[in-house]
Amino acid sequence: MSWYAIFVKTGKEDELCLYIKQIFEKSKVQIQLLVPKRELVEYYEGVKRLVKRTMFPGYILLKTDSIEQMYAFLSSRWHSNIYALLKSGGFFQEIPAAEIVPIINLINKDGTITSSTLFLENDKVIIKEGPLLNYTGLIRKINARKGRAKIILNFLGRECKIDIAIKCLSIIKE
Known part of the structure; x- marks a missing residue:
């Protein structure tokens, strides 16, 4: 099965995806539709x-093994917000x-x-693994290259500065 792109009205990608699925x-045409999104x-x-x-506004990605049959079936029920299946040189x-x-x-x-x-520096974090499990602290410095952070935490009644792997930390959401 190959991937193709359908050009649609921007902002209507999810709505048209449901329409095409319906x-x-x-039909006997096997399709898979995808509107890739990103979290920001x-x-x-x-x-x-x-x-x-939406990663690609105005496009729906379509996977099918029979693009001509899919196009013929879809064109008989064309929607005003679907503009075209992308073509090059007369071919899909x-x-x-x-x-x-x-x-x-x-x-x-x-x-x-x-x-x-x-x-980020000054983020409040909790240690999620190791001997200091569940201790909380503040990030003072980050070394992203080494994947480590220097944090300050209260340990045995005094403030301690420790160097710990970032993968052992979790941000405390306030």
Whole structure:
């Protein structure tokens, strides 16, 4: 099965994805639809929010082994917000494996590329493994290259500065 792109109205990708799925539920044409998204942290009015944004606005990725049959079936039920199946030289333009495989490898089962945890100085963290399990502290310095952080924590009644692997930390959300 090969991947293709459908050009649609921007902002209508999810809605049209459901529409196309409904059309092909009863047909014998096997399809897989994908609207890749990415998680982003956005600040709005001073508040940090995690949002999902479409990676390729105006496109739905389609996987099928019979593109001509799929196109014929879809064109008989054309929607005004579906503009075209991408073509090149009169043929449907297949997305090369070198371009689609990295996208497939990055997304989760919901079709989203999730954001990684970002540690910043002065973030409040909790230690999630090792002998200091469940101790909390503040990050004072980060060495991203070595994957380590210097944190300050209260240990046995005094303030201690320790060097710990970032993978052992989890941010405390306030």
